[in-house]
Amino acid sequence: MIGPKITVVLRRRQSGGSPCVSGSWVVSDLSSSVKMQDPNEDTEWNDILRRKGILPPKEIIKDEEEEAALAREQQSVVKTYESMSLQELEENEDEFSDEDESAMEMYRQKRLAEWKATQLKNVFGSLEEISGQDYVKEVNQAGEGIWVVLHLYKQGIPLCTLINQHLAELARKFPQAKFLKSISTTCIPNYPDRNLPTVFVYHEGEMKAQFIGPLVFGGMNLKADELEWRLAESGAIKTDLEENPKKQIQDHLMSSIRSSLPTGRDSESDDD
Numbered sequence: 001m002i003g004p005k006i007t008v009v010l011r012r013r014q015s016g017g018s019p020c021v022s023g024s025w026v027v028s029d030l031s032s033s034v035k036m037q038d039p040n041e042d043t044e045w046n047d048i049l050r051r052k053g054i055l056p057p058k059e060i061i062k063d064e065e066e067e068a069a070l071a072r073e074q075q076s077v078v079k080t081y082e083s084m085s086l087q088e089l090e091e092n093e094d095e096f097s098d099e100d101e102s103a104m105e106m107y108r109q110k111r112l113a114e115w116k117a118t119q120l121k122n123v124f125g126s127l128e129e130i131s132g133q134d135y136v137k138e139v140n141q142a143g144e145g146i147w148v149v150l151h152l153y154k155q156g157i158p159l160c161t162l163i164n165q166h167l168a169e170l171a172r173k174f175p176q177a178k179f180l181k182s183i184s185t186t187c188i189p190n191y192p193d194r195n196l197p198t199v200f201v202y203h204e205g206e207m208k209a210q211f212i213g214p215l216v217f218g219g220m221n222l223k224a225d226e227l228e229w230r231l232a233e234s235g236a237i238k239t240d241l242e243e244n245p246k247k248q249i250q251d252h253l254m255s256s257i258r259s260s261l262p263t264g265r266d267s268e269s270d271d272d
Helices: 044-051 064-083 086-091 098-121 132-140 158-173 224-234 245-260 264-271
Strands: 005-012 020-028 127-129 147-153 178-183 198-203 206-212
Touching (some): 127 158, 132 178, 147 158, 158 178, 224 245
Antiparallel strands (some): 147 198
C-alpha cells in the first residue's frame, strides 16, 4: 500500500536578495509505505522504533535451556540451605522467599532436632569417681546407647595416675561417653594389684572390651592418642585419627633396626 505523499519546498537565497522558491520535490513517506510488521520480530526497523519509545521493549522469552539453568540454580540454593546449621538458617531467614519458606522450615526443624539430640548426648565431659555402691547404677544401668569407660586404679601406681590424666583429657574431648574411675578394691574386693591398671568398656550394661595390666598399655610411654585409638577400636568413642599412632612408632623402630643391620656386601668385606 502506498502512503500519502509529502511536498517539501526548498528555498535558497540569492546574493543580496530575498528567498525565492526554486522548486519543489515530491517525497514518499517511507514509514507509511512499509508493510506493518510483528512488533516482537527481531528486525533493524523494530530496534529503531524501540529506541524511540514507539514500541515497547522486546519481551524476553526463556527457552528450555534457560529454564533448566534456572532450575539448577534453585536446586543449588536448596542444597546450600540443606548444608546450613541451625544458627545459619536463623541468620539468613530474611533472605528466604515465600516459595522457600516451607522448605526452610523443614530444614530448620531437622537442624533443631539434631541439635537437641547432640545436647542430650553431651551430658558428661569429665572423669568422675565412683564407689562400689555406684557400680550397678553408673555402669550396668547407664542407659540406652550410653558407652561407659571405667578405669580401676590405685593411688601410688604411676601408670594408673598417667591413665587417669589421659582419660580426663579424653572425657572432655568425647562428652558423649561416660568416663569413670574407681579404686579397684572398692569395686571388686581383693582385686590384685598386678592387674592394674585395668580399663573396662561397657555399652548398655554389657562389657565390650577390657584392657588389663601394665603390659597391655605399653608402660609409662603411653600417649593420650594411643589410648584414644584403643577406645575407638572398642566402639566407645569416634575418633578422627586416621591410623594407630602406635604404628608410626613401630614403623620408625623397625626402620631404624633395618638400617643398623649389616648388608650382604658388608658381610663379604668382613670375611675378606
